[in-house]
Amino acid sequence: MNNLIRFLQKYYYVFLFLILEGIAIYFISCNSYYQGSAITNLANNVAGYTFDQCNKISHYFSLASVNEELVKENARLREQIESSYVKYTDRVMIKDDTIYKQQFAFMEAKVISKSINKRNNYFMLNKGRSSGIDKDMSVIAQNGIVGIVTQVTDNFSLVMTVLHQDSKIAVKNKRTQASGTLVWEGGSYEKGKIIDIPSSMPLKVGDTIITSGFSRNFPEGIIVGYIEKFSKDQGSGFYNVDIKYSTDYNKLGFVYVVKNFFKIEQEQLEKGMKNE
Amino acid sequence: MNNSILFTALRFLALLAVQVLILNNINLFGYVEPIIYVWFILLLPIRTPKWLVLILSFLIGFCVDIFSGQVGFHTAVSVFSGFIRPIFLSPLNANQQQESNNIPTSSNMGFLPYLGYVSVITFVHIFLLIAIESFRWAEILPMLMRIILSSVSSIFLIMICELMFFKSNKD
Numbered sequence: 001m002n003n004l005i006r007f008l009q010k011y012y013y014v015f016l017f018l019i020l021e022g023i024a025i026y027f028i029s030c031n032s033y034y035q036g037s038a039i040t041n042l043a044n045n046v047a048g049y050t051f052d053q054c055n056k057i058s059h060y061f062s063l064a065s066v067n068e069e070l071v072k073e074n075a076r077l078r079e080q081i082e083s084s085y086v087k088y089t090d091r092v093m094i095k096d097d098t099i100y101k102q103q104f105a106f107m108e109a110k111v112i113s114k115s116i117n118k119r120n121n122y123f124m125l126n127k128g129r130s131s132g133i134d135k136d137m138s139v140i141a142q143n144g145i146v147g148i149v150t151q152v153t154d155n156f157s158l159v160m161t162v163l164h165q166d167s168k169i170a171v172k173n174k175r176t177q178a179s180g181t182l183v184w185e186g187g188s189y190e191k192g193k194i195i196d197i198p199s200s201m202p203l204k205v206g207d208t209i210i211t212s213g214f215s216r217n218f219p220e221g222i223i224v225g226y227i228e229k230f231s232k233d234q235g236s237g238f239y240n241v242d243i244k245y246s247t248d249y250n251k252l253g254f255v256y257v258v259k260n261f262f263k264i265e266q267e268q269l270e271k272g273m274k275n276e
Numbered sequence: 277m278n279n280s281i282l283f284t285a286l287r288f289l290a291l292l293a294v295q296v297l298i299l300n301n302i303n304l305f306g307y308v309e310p311i312i313y314v315w316f317i318l319l320l321p322i323r324t325p326k327w328l329v330l331i332l333s334f335l336i337g338f339c340v341d342i343f344s345g346q347v348g349f350h351t352a353v354s355v356f357s358g359f360i361r362p363i364f365l366s367p368l369n370a371n372q373q374q375e376s377n378n379i380p381t382s383s384n385m386g387f388l389p390y391l392g393y394v395s396v397i398t399f400v401h402i403f404l405l406i407a408i409e410s411f412r413w414a415e416i417l418p419m420l421m422r423i424i425l426s427s428v429s430s431i432f433l434i435m436i437c438e439l440m441f442f443k444s445n446k447d
Contacts (some may be wrong), residue, residue, distance in 0.1 A: 013326035013359075014433055020334045020355045024364055027341070027348030028408075043342040050343070054297060113343070115300055117309055119410035119422070122345035186309065186410075186418045 041153050044124070048088035048156030051113040052126055055236050060115050066099075073142055104219045106140075106256040108129060112156075116189040116249050121163040123147065125255065126154045138217035138258045144247030145169065145211060145222055146255050157257075163189055163249065171224050176201055179212045180241070181226060192225060195243040199232045202241075209243055219258060280321055291316045296343040303346060307418075309426045313340055313350075314401045315434045317357050318394060321379050326362055333358030346409075355406045357397055364393045381442045394434055399427045 008015075030039050048241060109125040127133055129152050139146040139159050147161035163184050171194060172179040179199035180194040194209065207227045213220030225243040233240050260266075295313040302310060317333050324332075337354030341347045365380060382390040406423050 013330060015353060016327050016330050017359045020330055021352060024334070024337070024348050024352035024355060026428075027351060028346075039347055043347045044345075047343045047345075050296075080295060117302065117307075117342070119406070119419075122344075124345070160355045165412070165415075186415060186422070 001186060013203060040151060043158055044151060044153045044158060048112065048124060048126070048128075048153065051124060052156075055110070055112045055126075056235040062251075062253055065251065069142060091194075093127045103260060103262055105259040105261065107133065107173050107259065108254060108256055109133075109139075109157075110254055111252055114249070114252070116159075116161075119186050120165055121161045121189075121249075121256075122158040123161055123252075125149075125159060125257070126155075127257070128153050128157045128171060130154050132259065133157045133257050134259075136217060137260070137264075138215075138219075139255050140218070140222055141247045141252055145218060145224055146244060146247065146249075146252070147216055151255065159255075161249065162192060162245070169218065169224075170212045171209050171225075172212040173197070173201070173203065174210045175204070176207075178203075179214065181237075182209075182243075190244055191228065191241050192245055194243060195238060197239045197241060199237055199239050203227060203230050203239060203241065204231060213229060217258065217263075219260075277413070284320065284332075287316055287319060288332075291296045292336065292339050292419060295340055301345065307420055307425045308421060309402075309423050309427050310401060310423065311398070311405070311426065312433055312437070313337075314354070314357060314398055314430070315437065317392075318397060318434075319379050319381075320361075322365055324377075329358045329361060335359075349405060349409050352408065356404060357401045360400065361397065364396065372413055382438055383442060389440075391431075391435065394438075395431050397425075398431050398434065402427045402430060435444060 027039055034173075086257055094121055108125065109127040109131075111123050111272075112126045113124040115121045123139075123146065125133070127138070133149060133152055135149055137149045139149060145162060145166070147159045149157050149165065150160045151158040162169060162182065165184070167184060169182040171182045178197050180197035182194055184192050197203070205227055209224045209227065211218040211220060211222045211224060223246050225245040228242045228244045230239050230241040263271060280352065291313045295311065299310045299341075302308070312338055314334050317329070318344060319330055320332060333354040334351060338347075339350035344350065355387040365381060379392065380393065385393065401424050406419060406426070413421075
């Protein structure tokens with residue numbers, strides 16, 4: 001018994017080390033398997049509050065560039081309104097409301113913290129469940145895609161950006177409609193990679209890449225980036241395509257969260273498919 | 277002794293704030309993830325009991341984790357760094373002339389031993405952090421590049437801060 005106590009006294013810190021390491025590993029497993037567990041919720045709330053406060057200050061420094069972007073977007077939207085088109089005919093077009101059903105709604109949110117230099121990058125937004133944001137919703141910016149919401153608390157949400165090793169988004173070439181998958185292999189935050197485009201399809205440097213709508217979170221036709229260079233992979237019969245993102249993730253301040261009204265319906269169908 | 281607790285607490289808050297509010301937002305070439313909070317673990321007074329080092333390492337790792345979106349990675353790695361710290365300090369500890377409040381600095385360890393102490397622990401810390409967070413065989417080369425660039429920049433940063441804050445005490 002004495003020996004045991006002496007042994008414990010001598011090596012107590014090894015046991016403490018193992019216990020603390022165990023707790024940390026438990027935290028890590030909470031991240032990956034039980035999204036929205038108590039510990040991640042707590043962390044997101046504390047971090048969200050702090051970043052929100054800091055953002056109120058740092059926000060002022062970027063006002064000029066944010067303003068400029070808003071003016072540009074305003075101009076673009078103004079081009080689309082009716083009064084900026086010349087009417088060539090007096091015939092009235094009847095738009096039957098029941099043929100159109102709104103599938104996507106967009107909520108604007110502010111980015112309060114972000115990382116772009118890690119292998120797996122997350123953005124935190126200043127809106128959460130109480131504003132109608134839910135897990136798996138997609139996030140887009142003024143001129144490009146951003147990522148997918150992975151965690152939500154009442155007032156904040158965490159977005160897994162396209163700059164993440166688990167991010168896989170269905171995209172297509174706007175010109176030829178050839179579809180592929182957008183991934184990120186680390187390195188520069190300005191460049192992504194597209195895999196799975198068969199090498200029988202023609203490609204051109206400068207082609208625009210848009211979302212294909214097959215990832216059911218993203219609406220079809222949102223711009224992703226432009227092809228910078230590509231090469232044929234002899235073995236697999238697919239292209240290796242490098243693209244430049246259309247969004248500058250470093251400067252991003254405001255984003256839109258996309259709500260898909262038909263998501264549950266689409267998921268039910270998919271579930272039926274798997275059961276058969 | 278109270279002074280020492282106060283300084284430790286201040287260092288905790290200052291390094292946490294610098295890490296979370298400034299360094300986490302820095303982007304250099306897409307590969308560099310500078311880490312300075314490990315300096316807190318390195319700078320704990322030499323005579324701090326081992327269990328306290330482990331607990332404090334756990335705390336600072338956890339606080340950094342809270343702000344990084346994924347809880348656990350920094351905590352696990354910090355505890356490990358706190359665990360291996362005594363191995364490098366035991367020669368100093370054996371030297372009985374040390375006062376109990378002394379912290380490990382270049383002036384009482386010598387510049388080269390101090391550089392070695394900082395380099396090894398920081399490198400191990402960053403190696404484990406990046407390896408646990410994103411290990412894939414297919415990406416082994418970019419990962420090694422990340423580890424090397426991040427370690428070098430972190431060690432550089434810590435040594436510069438060391439020269440700025442502690443060099444004047446010696447003169």
